[in-house]
Amino acid sequence: MEVALVILVVALALGFDYTNGFHDAANAIATSVSTRALTPRAALLMAAVMNFIGALLGTSVADTIARNIVTFDTSSGEGAHAALVVVLAALVGAIGWNLVTWWFGMPSSSSHALIGGLVGAGLAGSFIVQWGSVFEKVVIPMIVSPVVGFSLAFGLMIGVLWLFRNARPGPTTRGFRLAQTVSAAAMALGHGLQDAQKTMGVIFLALLTVGWANDGDGIPLWVKLSAAAAISLGTYAGGWRIMRTLGRKIIDLDPARGFVAESVSAVVLYVMAMGLHAPVSTTQTITSAIMGVGATKRLSAVRWGVAKNIAIAWVLTIPMAAGIAALTFWILHFFLL
Template sequence: MDPQLVAVVAVILAAMVFDYTNGFHDAANAIATSVSTRALTPRVALLMAAVGNFVGAHLGTEVAKTVGEDLVSLPLGIPSLGVVFAGVLGAITWNLITWYFGLPSSSSHALFGGLVGATLMASFGEVQWGNIVNKVLIPMVFSPVVGLILGFLFMIAIMWAFRRGHPGKLNRGFRLAQTFSAAAMAVGHGIQDAAKTMGIVVLALYTGGYQSSATHIPQWVYWASATMLALGTYAGGWRIIRTLGRKIIDLGPAEGFAAETVASSVLYFNALVLHAPISTTHTITSAIMGVGATKRLSAVRWNVAGNIVIAWVTTFPAAALIACLIYLVVRPLF
């Protein structure tokens, strides 16, 4: 068999495994608040999230192009495929570590860190630092801040608008509304996260010489990436779901609706307007913190939030370091 084809297939399979781990690692992003407020049963929520991810994957073309051509520049050939392979394995490893400890870290930043780390370790290729700063690091800082502020303001607006409402009726209404806000969050997750896997597959096809463009996305790549993300989501990452749903703050239906609405809006704006591959995990977690802070600042369990922020900050460099080590191991195979 052609060694170049074997290398391309190896990278694509690794990308699909990453996509699956991304799904069960980030299932909490779409459903944790809906499950914790009992707006949806766990399996119904997971099924809805899987369908939403599948739909959203077909809308994330621009994010996929950013991942495929704007982060690292690699020459064509088998050695470059080894770099991409190591980068993806680094992201998978970090995903599994943070899942084990129940920390909602960013699969996206794990992937970007893995790619950067493996590229730096190789004696060829170039990290496009300008794009890394503008399209990864700046959104990494600002999207949680925006999610926190908008979550706080939107929840204040809801509290004022429904200040004379009957609590029982309001809870029932917001539980119903959460069905739609959770669905919007699931589609947003698909737009952002399935697109990142698609970008890796396209990068492998281009680097391996199987297509002439680093931006063209074959139809089968949409379907494969969407399917693996949906399957991973349906498997459910219960450790992280518990962290987001209960450990940060005890959410009611109104708070859950507010957090999901704000987070999905931020995801759509960044993906469809700015074409920035932001973290769904950072966005929903910060929105939950902002919403919770409207009760009182002490209502947010800041020690848990602090552990999450530490995971956010360490994800990029940790995944990069792991990818460096993996590259040293796999380099002789490519």
């Protein structure tokens, strides 16, 4: 039974990774597409390649997911079995919420959906949730990263506007369109570095649960490659509904503002992953940066009604994914435990 459950967990984890790719593809490329710096297909291909590369650059976020969210007692066969069911239910909760928000075109966080799923299923299974680590690694970055993204984007955009205040509009716009190719690639790299690692962490957690990996071991190469491939394929499939929300509904972006928003978002993602080992939301980061550059036009230039709806989706993500995961655990518990 454990072998079948592990196989199912791996399959669902890669399925989640795929949905993460098409759900969050807009994070990396919506601004570049909306400013016509890149064609949609070229942008998706570039994002898929950079997602794959970014996924292989580190494992610090994966370690956080595997070791610092829920503590499992796997000393008995029954405990290991229940832990696998928790991971399975967590993935169902995350995928379910991803699909709901994708359908309505709302850029919610796949990262927080997965963490919410783990917390909800872990509580339903009477396992220990590491609340201190969740607060430090999830809640604080969830609050800080949008604030930092907005503030940095606003400040940097003011500096860019001052620096190019006397420049000719035509050449400047063309230059920023070219620069956006680089900033979009950097954003996609950061997305792979953050989001693909979360899937690696879930698969590694399942392997640890059944003793197929040791806690001191690194994440196996096949896990890294499969997670990188799944998120890349999902990215190339595209997320057109959410792309329209990020690229057009919040504010009408120009190339300079698109470049600044992508650059700031990429920096925040790198610092959080490499420096703090924190699984932050790429969605929150880029959306707040877009609002920041938009606010430099005037506050009314940002469509705050759309921003409010996005913020509601952010707030609901962890509890809704947790609820779906807990319900799934109880159903699976009835049939499998």
